[in-house]
Amino acid sequence: MMNENQEKNKRIFARRKFRSGFIAGVFACLIAIFVATNTLGLGKLITKQKYEYYADMERKYGKYYKIIELIGDNPIADYKPEDINDDALKELVSSIGDPYAQYFTAEEYKEFSRRYKGTYIGIGVAVAMEEESVVVKYVFKNGPASKAEIMPGDIIVKIDGKQPKNVEDAANKLTGKAGTKVNVLIKRGEETFEVEMEREKFEQDSVVYHEYAGQKGIGYIHVMSFIDGTAKDFKNAVKELQKEGCKKFIIDFRDNGGGLTEEGVKLADYLLPSGKIMTDVQKGGKETVRTSNESSAGIRYVVLVNENTASAAEIVVAAIQDNKGATIIGTKTFGKGVTQSVTSFKDGSAVKMTMSKYLRPNGKSVDGVGITPDIKASGDEALDRAVRELK
Numbered sequence: 001m002m003n004e005n006q007e008k009n010k011r012i013f014a015r016r017k018f019r020s021g022f023i024a025g026v027f028a029c030l031i032a033i034f035v036a037t038n039t040l041g042l043g044k045l046i047t048k049q050k051y052e053y054y055a056d057m058e059r060k061y062g063k064y065y066k067i068i069e070l071i072g073d074n075p076i077a078d079y080k081p082e083d084i085n086d087d088a089l090k091e092l093v094s095s096i097g098d099p100y101a102q103y104f105t106a107e108e109y110k111e112f113s114r115r116y117k118g119t120y121i122g123i124g125v126a127v128a129m130e131e132e133s134v135v136v137k138y139v140f141k142n143g144p145a146s147k148a149e150i151m152p153g154d155i156i157v158k159i160d161g162k163q164p165k166n167v168e169d170a171a172n173k174l175t176g177k178a179g180t181k182v183n184v185l186i187k188r189g190e191e192t193f194e195v196e197m198e199r200e201k202f203e204q205d206s207v208v209y210h211e212y213a214g215q216k217g218i219g220y221i222h223v224m225s226f227i228d229g230t231a232k233d234f235k236n237a238v239k240e241l242q243k244e245g246c247k248k249f250i251i252d253f254r255d256n257g258g259g260l261t262e263e264g265v266k267l268a269d270y271l272l273p274s275g276k277i278m279t280d281v282q283k284g285g286k287e288t289v290r291t292s293n294e295s296s297a298g299i300r301y302v303v304l305v306n307e308n309t310a311s312a313a314e315i316v317v318a319a320i321q322d323n324k325g326a327t328i329i330g331t332k333t334f335g336k337g338v339t340q341s342v343t344s345f346k347d348g349s350a351v352k353m354t355m356s357k358y359l360r361p362n363g364k365s366v367d368g369v370g371i372t373p374d375i376k377a378s379g380d381e382a383l384d385r386a387v388r389e390l391k
Contacts, residue, residue, distance in 0.1 A: 086349070098354050100340050102168075106348030111175050116227045116260055120204035122175040123182065123197045125150065126224055127167055128255040128308040134170045137255045137308075138224065140205070144197040150186060157192065158185040167257060175199070206230045206259075209237035211244055215387055219246035223267070226259030226312040231266035238297060248390040249301040250383070254330065258311025261339050265290050268319040270297055271326075276361040277319045280339065283356075292319075302386045303328045305373055310334035317371050318360035327389050328373040330382050337367025 046054075086105045093103040104112055111121065124143020125136050134156040139145050156170060157163065160183050164170035174182060178201040185194050206225045212218040219241035223234060238249065258264070268277045269292040280288040303326050305317055314333050321328050338357050344350040359365055377385045 089349075089351075093351060093353075100338065101353045102351070104350045104352070108172065109342075109344065109348060109350040111172075112342075112350075112352075115171070115175070115204070118204050118206070118227050118229060119201065120175070121178050121199055121201045122171075123148075123150075123184070123199060124202065125174070126255065127156065127170055128257065129167055130308075134164050134167060140202070143202060144200055148195045148197050150184075150195065151188070153188070155187040156184060157187050159183070205233075207233040207237050209241060211241065211246055212250060212387070217245055217247055218387065218390055219244075219249045220252065221249060222252040222254075223256055223313070225256055226261075226263040226267075228260065228263070230259070230263040231270060234267055235270055235297075238299060247300070249299055250304065250386045250390070251301050251326075252304040253309045253313045253317060254304050254306040254382075255308040256310070256313040257308060257334075258313050258336065261312050261315065264312035264315045268292060268316045271299075271301075271316075272296055272319060272323050275319075275323045278315050278361070279359040279363070281357045281359060300390065301326050302389045304382050304386060305330040305333050305371065306378065306382075307331050307334060307370075309371075310336040311339075314366050314371055315358065315360075318366060321371065321374070322361035327375060328371070329375045329377055329385050329389070330373045331376065331378050332372050333366070333370040335366050335368050335370035337365045337369075 086103070089103045093101045114121065122143075123145040124140035125145045126138035126140075127134050128137045129135070136145070136150060136152055136154045136156065138152060139150055159170065159173040162173065164173055174184075176182065176199050178199055180199050181196055182199060183194055183196050185192065204227065206227045207221065207223055207230060209219060209221040212220040219238070221234065221237050221241070223230065241249070265277055272292040273296045274294045275292055277290045277292055280290065282288075303317060303320055305313075305328060309317065309330075310333065314336065317328060317333065320326050337359075338354045340352050341355045342350050342352045357365060357367060360371075375385055375389075
């Protein structure tokens with residue numbers, strides 16, 4: 001029988017074992033090829049360049065592999081290399097110093113991908129961070145949240161008994177399989193209450209538009225996020241509003257946390273004539289400059305931003321500001337000047353990591369700095385200023 005101390009030590013070891021286990025798992029096949037090449041005379045099967053690559057891998061990671069191999073041969077060790085699980089991988093990725101890095105299980109990645117394709121399973125809300133609280137900013141019509149009478153401004157305190165760490169954590173907890181239930185603790189003013197909702201599948205709108213109330217000829221377009229098709233939907237919004245007689249536009253990026261960089265670049269290209277949109281800078285200094293072509297929407301517009309305008313939305317706003325496309329109104333933006341890419345694996349799982357930083361057209365970074373609007377205003381005052389700018 002295992003005594004209490006042994007059980008405790010086992011738990012501690014289980015929490016730490018992922019570091020070496022993960023490295024061994026990733027590189028085991030490479031080292032195996034290297035060993036086979038050295039000992040079995042199979043050098044003719046690979047090029048010299050590949051041989052040197054595997055040799056370098058062995059020099060860097062061979063020690064870790066050997067240690068794991070020895071542990072695997074240990075008759076009294078509780079650990080086996082194949083025991084690496086999703087929790088261990090999540091812990092590893094979250095510990096590398098990249099706040100945007102994330103490991104997804106196969107099921108989580110399926111849901112993550114679905115969100116960026118416009119198909120959504122959840123309760124039907126858009127949320128943002130305000131003073132370390134997750135706040136409902138928009139409620140989709142006829143969704144579970146709408147039926148439960150959740151309102152913009154409500155604070156999400158807990159989801160299934162757990163406090164969400166940030167917007168992405170909240171989104172992950174609220175989404176899931178259609179038909180499953182989720183309990184959400186809501187704070188509205190001084191009142192706190194719990195709501196049980198059933199997750200539903202529905203199409204997610206990233207662009208909402210209408211003629212601005214009481215202002216004939218002014219169109220209002222709220223770009224809520226950047227998912228697959230956002231730029232196309234934005235162009236359609238402009239055309240539909242023009243058919244209704246709108247010649248001036250308020251483009252609202254407030255509480256837009258970003259999304260697909262490519263969609264942001266496409267939208268900026270549509271709004272701007274020939275000019276620089278952004279410069280993508282990878283580790284090592286390699287730069288890729290993204291530009292807009294000569295054609296543009298040719299419309300008069302103003303842009304609204306706030307402290308939750310981030311990432312792909314900031315790419316668009318910075319490009320507009322630096323190319324003097326429109327007046328920016330609101331409060332300083334979030335300041336996320338890095339982009340991520342996702343690598344998927346054969347088992348359906350995936351990892352998201354930061355791969356580059358981006359610079360605005362003037363050569364400066366927005367990371368940790370944000371974008372200072374041309375006119376500072378918030379709430380309804382920002383909308384009033386926007387209307388006055390367009391008069």
